[in-house]
Amino acid sequence: MSSTAILLMMFGGLTLFMLTGLPIAFVLGGLSLLITVLFWNAQAVIILVLQIFDTMKSEALLAIPLYILMAALLSRSGVIEKLYRAMELWFGRVRGGLAIGTVVICVIMAAMTGVVGAAVTAMGMLALPEMLRRRYSPGLATGTICAAGTLGILIPPSVLTIVYAVTAQVSIGKMLIAGIVPGMILASLYIGYILIVCWLKPDAAPLPKDFEPAPLRQRLAALTSLILPGLLILLILGSIFFGIATPTEAAAVGVAGAAVAAAIERKLTFDAAFSAAVDTARATAMILWITIGAKAYVAIFTGLGGADSLLNLIRSLDVGPYVILTVMLLILVFLGTVLDEIGIILLTVPVFIPIVKFLGFDEIWFGVLYAITIQMGYISPPFGYTLFYMKGVLPSGLHMGIVYRGIAPFFLLQGAGIIIAMMTPGLMTILPRLMIN
Amino acid sequence: MPRFLGALVSAITTVNKAAFHIAVLLIYAIVPVLLIDVVMRYAANSPTIWGMELATLLFGPYFLLAGPYVMHLKGHVAMDLLRRKLNVKQDRIMELVNLPVIIAFCGILLWYSLPSAIDSFNYGETSFSAWNPPIWWTKAAVPLALVLMLLQAFAEFLRVLFRDQGGEAAAP
Numbered sequence: 001m002s003s004t005a006i007l008l009m010m011f012g013g014l015t016l017f018m019l020t021g022l023p024i025a026f027v028l029g030g031l032s033l034l035i036t037v038l039f040w041n042a043q044a045v046i047i048l049v050l051q052i053f054d055t056m057k058s059e060a061l062l063a064i065p066l067y068i069l070m071a072a073l074l075s076r077s078g079v080i081e082k083l084y085r086a087m088e089l090w091f092g093r094v095r096g097g098l099a100i101g102t103v104v105i106c107v108i109m110a111a112m113t114g115v116v117g118a119a120v121t122a123m124g125m126l127a128l129p130e131m132l133r134r135r136y137s138p139g140l141a142t143g144t145i146c147a148a149g150t151l152g153i154l155i156p157p158s159v160l161t162i163v164y165a166v167t168a169q170v171s172i173g174k175m176l177i178a179g180i181v182p183g184m185i186l187a188s189l190y191i192g193y194i195l196i197v198c199w200l201k202p203d204a205a206p207l208p209k210d211f212e213p214a215p216l217r218q219r220l221a222a223l224t225s226l227i228l229p230g231l232l233i234l235l236i237l238g239s240i241f242f243g244i245a246t247p248t249e250a251a252a253v254g255v256a257g258a259a260v261a262a263a264i265e266r267k268l269t270f271d272a273a274f275s276a277a278v279d280t281a282r283a284t285a286m287i288l289w290i291t292i293g294a295k296a297y298v299a300i301f302t303g304l305g306g307a308d309s310l311l312n313l314i315r316s317l318d319v320g321p322y323v324i325l326t327v328m329l330l331i332l333v334f335l336g337t338v339l340d341e342i343g344i345i346l347l348t349v350p351v352f353i354p355i356v357k358f359l360g361f362d363e364i365w366f367g368v369l370y371a372i373t374i375q376m377g378y379i380s381p382p383f384g385y386t387l388f389y390m391k392g393v394l395p396s397g398l399h400m401g402i403v404y405r406g407i408a409p410f411f412l413l414q415g416a417g418i419i420i421a422m423m424t425p426g427l428m429t430i431l432p433r434l435m436i437n
Numbered sequence: 438m439p440r441f442l443g444a445l446v447s448a449i450t451t452v453n454k455a456a457f458h459i460a461v462l463l464i465y466a467i468v469p470v471l472l473i474d475v476v477m478r479y480a481a482n483s484p485t486i487w488g489m490e491l492a493t494l495l496f497g498p499y500f501l502l503a504g505p506y507v508m509h510l511k512g513h514v515a516m517d518l519l520r521r522k523l524n525v526k527q528d529r530i531m532e533l534v535n536l537p538v539i540i541a542f543c544g545i546l547l548w549y550s551l552p553s554a555i556d557s558f559n560y561g562e563t564s565f566s567a568w569n570p571p572i573w574w575t576k577a578a579v580p581l582a583l584v585l586m587l588l589q590a591f592a593e594f595l596r597v598l599f600r601d602q603g604g605e606a607a608a609p
Binding site: 052065069287 | 457460461462464465467468471474475478489492496499500501503504507508513514515516517519531535538539542545546549550553576578579
C-alpha cells in the first residue's frame with residue numbers, strides 16, 4: 001500500500017470516526033491501533049504502550065494539572081471579585097469603562113492562571129449583569145467577555161501553550177514568555193475597538209445618569225486587591241523569564257500562592273479544596289487521555305511515512321512559503337470551529353512543525369500564530385468553549401444569537417492580530433530572545 | 438436490566454468513583470512534594486534527589502486512574518456536531534456502536550501493556566536515576582487503568598442497552 005493511500009486513510013478515518021461522536025481520545029487511539037494491526041505488524045502496538053509510558057513521566061506535562069488547580073483555587077478564593085470591584089470603582093466613570101475594565105481584568109487573570117474558563121465564567125457572573133444593568137449593548141458585553149477571556153491562551157502561564165511547546169519540542173519557558181507581547185497587542189486591539197464603538201455609538205455603552213464617582217480614598221483602598229495577584233504574576237512569570245525555576249516548579253509555587261490567597265480571604269475550606277481538585281482531575285484526565293491517543297496516532301503517522309510524503313507533496317507544490325503558512329493557518333482556524341483545541345494541537349503540530357522548519361520559519365513565532373488561531377477557535381460557534389461558558393451564565397432575556405453576533409467583530413480583530421503577528425516576527429520573539437539561556 | 442447486571446454496573450461505577458477520588462487527592466500529594474523540592478533547591482540550596490522524580494512518577498497514575506470515571510461523567514470531549522442532529526433512537530444506536538470500540542481499544546492495549554508491567558515487576562525495575570526508586574508500580578497503573586476503563590465502557594454499554602441512565606453515582 002502506498003504511503004499516499006495510508007495518508008488518505010489516516011485523515012479519512014479520522015474524519016469518519018470523529019463524526020460518530022466517539023470521544024477524541026478513543027478516536028485517535030482506536031484508529032492508531034486499527035491501522036497498526038492492519039497495515040503494519042501487530043507487534044508494533046508496543047509502540048503505543050511506550051508512548052503511554054513516555055507521557056506519564058513528562059515533567060513538562062505535569063505543569064498542566066498544577067496550573068488548572070491554581071486557577072480552580074483562585075476562582076474560589078474571592079480574589080477575582082475584589083479585583084472586579086476595584087475595576088468598577090476606577091473605570092466606572094469612563095464611557096465603555098466596564099467593557100475596558102473587563103479586558104484589563106481578563107489580562108490580569110490570564111497572567112495568573114492558565115485556563116480560559118475561569119475568566120469567562122467569572123466575568124460572565126460579575127461584569128455581565130452590571131453592564132446589562134447600565135444598558136450596554138448585549139452583543140458588545142458578551143463579545144468582550146468571550147474574546148478577552150481567551151487571552152489566557154496567549155498570556156503565560158497557559159496550559160495550551162505548554163501542550164504546544166511539548167509537542168513541537170521547543171523550550172516551554174521561551175514559548176510561554178513569547179505570548180506576552182502578542183497578548184498585549186490583542187488586548188489593546190480589543191480596548192481600541194471598544195473605545196471606537198463607544199465614540200461612534202454612545203448608546204452601545206451609556207454612562208449611568210445617577211453615577212457618582214467614589215471618593216479617592218475608597219478608590220485607592222480598592223487597589224490593595226491588586227497586591228496578591230501582582231505578587232503571584234511576578235513570582236511565576238519572573239521565575240520563568242529569569243530561568244530561576246522550571247514552569248512546573250513555578251506552577252507548584254503558584255498553587256501554594258493561590259491557596260494562601262484563598263486562606264487570607266477565609267475561603268480555603270475543605271470543600272473548596274476538594275472541589276477544586278475534582279475540577280482539576282476531570283480536566284487533566286480529559287487532556288492527558290487525548291494526549292496518549294494523539295501521540296500514538298502521530299507515531300503511526302510518522303512511522304508509516306505520512307510525514308515524509310506530506311513534506312514531499314509540499315516541496316513539489318512550488319509556491320511561496322507565506323502561501324503555505326497562510327494555508328496552514330486557515331486549516332487551523334477551520335479546525336478550531338469544529339474540533340477540540342487540545343486535539344488540534346496534538347494532531348497538527350507534529351505534521352506542521354516539519355513544514356515550518358522546512359520553510360525556514362521560527363517555531364516560537366509559529367507557536368504565537370498557533371495560539372491566536374486557537375483563540376479564534378475558542379470564540380467561534382459551534383464548538384467555541386467560551387460560548388458554552390457564556391451560555392451557562394447568560395440571563396434568561398438573552399439568547400445565543402446575540403452572543404454569536406457580539407463575537408463577530410472580535411473574531412475579525414483576532415484575524416487582524418494574526419496578520420500583525422505574521423508581519424512582525426522580530427517583535428513576536430523579542431522577549432524569548434532576551435531571556436537568560 | 439436484570440438485577441445482577443444492575444448490581445455489576447453500579448459496582449463498576451463505584452470502584453471507578455473510588456479510583457477517581459484517589460486520583461483527586463493525589464494532586465495534594467504531588468504539590469507538597471514539588472514544594473519541598475523547590476524550597477530545598479532555592480532556599481536551602483540543597484535540592485532533593487527525589488522531589489521532581491517522585492512527582493512525575495505520581496503523575497501517570499494520577500491522570501490514568503481518573504480517566505474511567507471521567508468517561509462516566511461524560512467528561513471526555515467528543516465532536517458532537519452530527520450527534521446533536523440525531524434523534525434519541527439514532528443517538529442510542531451510535532452509542533451502542535461506539536462503546537464496544539472503546540472496549541476493544543482497551544482490551545488490545547491491555548494485551549500488550551500487561552506483559553511489560555509484569556516484566557517490570559518481576560525484574561524489580563528501577564529508574565536508574567540518582568535516587569533510583571522502583572518504578573513497577575507506576576507502570577502497573579497502565580494495565581490497571583485500561584481494565585477499569587474497559588469495565589466502565591462495558592457498564593455504560595449495559596446502561597444504554599437496557600435504557601437505564603442510572604444517575605445514582607453520577608455526582609463526583
